Amino acid sequence: MRIRDRFRGLSSKIYIAFLFAAGVPVAIAGLVGIHYSLEALRRETLQHLDQEVSSRAARMAHFFDQVTSELLYIAKSALLSDLADAIGVKGDEALADLLQRLEQDYAAFARAYPYIYQVRFLSASGSEMVRVDRRDGRLYVVPRHELQNKSDRYYVNETLAIEGGQVYVSPLDLNIEHGTIELPEKPVIRFATPIHDRHGAKRGLLIINLHAAYVLEQIERMAERGGVSYLFDRSGFYLSRGLQPSQSVPAVRMQSAEALVGRMPRQLLTRVLTGERGNEVLSDWIVSFSPIAPGETLLDRGDRQPEWVIALAVPRQRLFEAVFNLYLLYGVLTLSLVVTAAGGFLLSRHLLRPLTLLAAETEELAQGHFGRRVELRGGDEIADLGARFNTMAARLDETYRALGQQNERLESEVRARTAELEREHGNLAAVIEGTADGILSVGRAGVIELANTAAEQQLGTAKMRLVGRKITDVWPGFGDFLKFNGSDGAPRIFELKHRGRNLSLSIAAVAHGGRKEGYIVVVRDVSEERRIAEHRRELDRQMFQMEKMMTLGELAMGLAHEIGNPLAGVKSVAQMLREEKGLNPHQREWVERMSNEVDRLAGFLRTFHGFSAPQEASLQSVRLEQVLEDVLLWTRKEARARGVTISHAPCCGAVPDLLADPNQLKQVLLNLVINAILATPDKGKVEINMCYGTAHPEDMRGPVPRMRFCVRDTGHGIPQSLLARIFDPFFTTRRTGSGLGLAVVKKIVEQHKADIHVSSEIGRGTCFELVWPVAPAKYGREMVTFDEAGAACRRVKIDA
Numbered sequence: 001m002r003i004r005d006r007f008r009g010l011s012s013k014i015y016i017a018f019l020f021a022a023g024v025p026v027a028i029a030g031l032v033g034i035h036y037s038l039e040a041l042r043r044e045t046l047q048h049l050d051q052e053v054s055s056r057a058a059r060m061a062h063f064f065d066q067v068t069s070e071l072l073y074i075a076k077s078a079l080l081s082d083l084a085d086a087i088g089v090k091g092d093e094a095l096a097d098l099l100q101r102l103e104q105d106y107a108a109f110a111r112a113y114p115y116i117y118q119v120r121f122l123s124a125s126g127s128e129m130v131r132v133d134r135r136d137g138r139l140y141v142v143p144r145h146e147l148q149n150k151s152d153r154y155y156v157n158e159t160l161a162i163e164g165g166q167v168y169v170s171p172l173d174l175n176i177e178h179g180t181i182e183l184p185e186k187p188v189i190r191f192a193t194p195i196h197d198r199h200g201a202k203r204g205l206l207i208i209n210l211h212a213a214y215v216l217e218q219i220e221r222m223a224e225r226g227g228v229s230y231l232f233d234r235s236g237f238y239l240s241r242g243l244q245p246s247q248s249v250p251a252v253r254m255q256s257a258e259a260l261v262g263r264m265p266r267q268l269l270t271r272v273l274t275g276e277r278g279n280e281v282l283s284d285w286i287v288s289f290s291p292i293a294p295g296e297t298l299l300d301r302g303d304r305q306p307e308w309v310i311a312l313a314v315p316r317q318r319l320f321e322a323v324f325n326l327y328l329l330y331g332v333l334t335l336s337l338v339v340t341a342a343g344g345f346l347l348s349r350h351l352l353r354p355l356t357l358l359a360a361e362t363e364e365l366a367q368g369h370f371g372r373r374v375e376l377r378g379g380d381e382i383a384d385l386g387a388r389f390n391t392m393a394a395r396l397d398e399t400y401r402a403l404g405q406q407n408e409r410l411e412s413e414v415r416a417r418t419a420e421l422e423r424e425h426g427n428l429a430a431v432i433e434g435t436a437d438g439i440l441s442v443g444r445a446g447v448i449e450l451a452n453t454a455a456e457q458q459l460g461t462a463k464m465r466l467v468g469r470k471i472t473d474v475w476p477g478f479g480d481f482l483k484f485n486g487s488d489g490a491p492r493i494f495e496l497k498h499r500g501r502n503l504s505l506s507i508a509a510v511a512h513g514g515r516k517e518g519y520i521v522v523v524r525d526v527s528e529e530r531r532i533a534e535h536r537r538e539l540d541r542q543m544f545q546m547e548k549m550m551t552l553g554e555l556a557m558g559l560a561h562e563i564g565n566p567l568a569g570v571k572s573v574a575q576m577l578r579e580e581k582g583l584n585p586h587q588r589e590w591v592e593r594m595s596n597e598v599d600r601l602a603g604f605l606r607t608f609h610g611f612s613a614p615q616e617a618s619l620q621s622v623r624l625e626q627v628l629e630d631v632l633l634w635t636r637k638e639a640r641a642r643g644v645t646i647s648h649a650p651c652c653g654a655v656p657d658l659l660a661d662p663n664q665l666k667q668v669l670l671n672l673v674i675n676a677i678l679a680t681p682d683k684g685k686v687e688i689n690m691c692y693g694t695a696h697p698e699d700m701r702g703p704v705p706r707m708r709f710c711v712r713d714t715g716h717g718i719p720q721s722l723l724a725r726i727f728d729p730f731f732t733t734r735r736t737g738s739g740l741g742l743a744v745v746k747k748i749v750e751q752h753k754a755d756i757h758v759s760s761e762i763g764r765g766t767c768f769e770l771v772w773p774v775a776p777a778k779y780g781r782e783m784v785t786f787d788e789a790g791a792a793c794r795r796v797k798i799d800a
Helices: 010-075 078-086 092-112 154-160 212-218 266-273 296-301 316-321 326-351 353-366 381-434 453-459 478-484 527-579 585-609 624-641 662-679 720-725 741-751
Strands: 116-123 128-135 138-141 187-196 202-211 228-233 237-242 251-256 278-281 285-291 308-315 438-443 448-451 492-498 501-512 515-525 620-622 645-648 658-660 685-689 706-713 755-761 765-773 783-786 793-796
Touching: 010 092, 010 187, 010 202, 010 278, 010 285, 010 308, 010 326, 078 092, 078 187, 078 202, 092 116, 092 128, 092 138, 116 187, 154 187, 154 202, 187 212, 202 212, 212 228, 212 237, 266 278, 266 285, 266 308, 353 381, 438 453, 448 453, 453 501, 453 515, 501 527, 527 585, 585 624, 585 662, 620 624, 620 662, 624 645, 624 662, 624 685, 658 662, 658 765, 662 685, 662 706, 662 741, 662 765, 720 755, 741 755
Parallel strands: 645 685
Antiparallel strands: 116 128, 116 202, 128 138, 187 202, 228 237, 228 308, 237 251, 278 285, 285 308, 438 448, 438 515, 492 501, 501 515, 620 658, 685 706, 706 765, 755 765, 783 793
């Protein structure tokens, strides 16, 4: 290729034209300007850099002073004083109202001051009570359950150690949330002051968090020329912010000052950390630094003076390349530009006209007009570019038409599929809404996302809608399900008692790609089924009881036949002995008691037989003291043999008589005392006394007044699960027991229209309390009662 052909292209033409028109004059002017102004501008640049850093330091001092003033101002608010007085004194409701109002005030305060990253009020124990954060440029009032305990943080203890009205300023620190450093790292500076109540007691502390990045933003302009700005803490840490060539956003880092040893000499770092002011010219960098002096408010109210230094490091080469002698340079460049502009204008009109046409057609093409073409003449690169542009436009036109047809086809398919999905969704929604069982869709976080009408009726209330609430609000056991749910994905069935109804919950996990995304809960009301099943069990129990009673009746008839004849013989012998002469009174008393006991056994057989054929009791006025004498006589030997002490609190003479069959009443007490003796271990005790007397006023209000007495033992006790069955026939916990003693007691008590109550405690014993009708006056006795203290008696005449 000939040399002449090499210079026919547009790029060569423009290069040669501008080389002679602008390059040579600008080079000469630049050399002259640099030669005369380099040293003068070096001194001026260093001085300007020092003034800029010092000015920024003064602004930072004023800024910190303003933050201190604002902290002290809100610390003196009346609402905060009321909260300090209410802590530990007022109830949770009043305290919650104060906290809510304080959250609103702090949110308004943070909204007015965008440089505040966080406002908090902590109790004296270090627990957060109010917290307002700025997240992603928006204010966020932290709810109660997200508040943290900061008692282990150093700034809490150091703030509580200062006096009221003083301000604590923390060193540079990384923000810690829930015990770990928050990511991305957020360096902060904290301003805090203690809060006292009206008695002078410290009730908490008020803290303002200032994001250190905001402080660096105030000095960010110092780094716009390609340098790095620093904020040093004299404790040995620093934040840096600067633009690297590959970065579009300034990077913020918090490191130890030791990390700068490779860039700055240790001697320079020592000067910076000790608070000196000055410049340092290094081989590659120029470093200017100045301390931030405390303002008037912070100087008076701070518990210690903040120790911060700002510094700016600028690459030496970039700083001096950007500095020129503007006066000389501008004069030379102005003359060169005038000449270059005149020649360039005429030359560009001729050379760049094809490019102007091509740019206009390109814009039309960008607007979607693919039918446009450009007409360029000549044999250079511009003409060839025009031909290629026309070919590209034709291909784009064909492609656009094909894409349009394909788009119409896809839109038609999407519309058809969307309509089909909407129909399916409508059918599914109708099925879910119309089913009688409740259906819930629960997200992975436990929030109810869907609930049909049946679920709302079964689990919700008029004031509580289910959607959007935690499922644990209506079923606290959901946490246990998540803990113990197997990995097989099979549904689990749970029972829930809710608002008096029995609900059956079937829970199945919803998984996508092997990951659980939520749960489907089907709620079914099984209250009626449970009621029917319980009623059926009760009927079965009653049928079984009737069968036992029939068996007992048959047994009673056999016993009456087998025992009745021997008893008749014993009765005849007793009568003959009673008629014998020469018996002393003591012997006659024993014979009389033997005869009475035979009568009682005969009556007992008749009572026993009463399980199948009820018998009427021979009611009369009975002295409880007389019945107890016979009971103690027949049980004393058994008690002594077992090492059991029977104590009897004698009744006073004014105790009323009971309306009872004496033999049946004796049988009741005898059965209860014998059971108490058998249930009481060695050295145990059985008490027979009036449990409460007439301390129960309800016993005197009925048509027939009643009194209470009890049999109490110190035995092993009866389990609560067995108390409901102890009166059932044939139920016993002793291997040698018949299970009939308490059944007979229950039968006699019911015949006398009395009540029997039992209470027992494992390891401490059992008490059987009898509430028995009092004999009216027509039986020859007066009814008496005690006053509430039980110390005096008053007689009450009962009309027949």
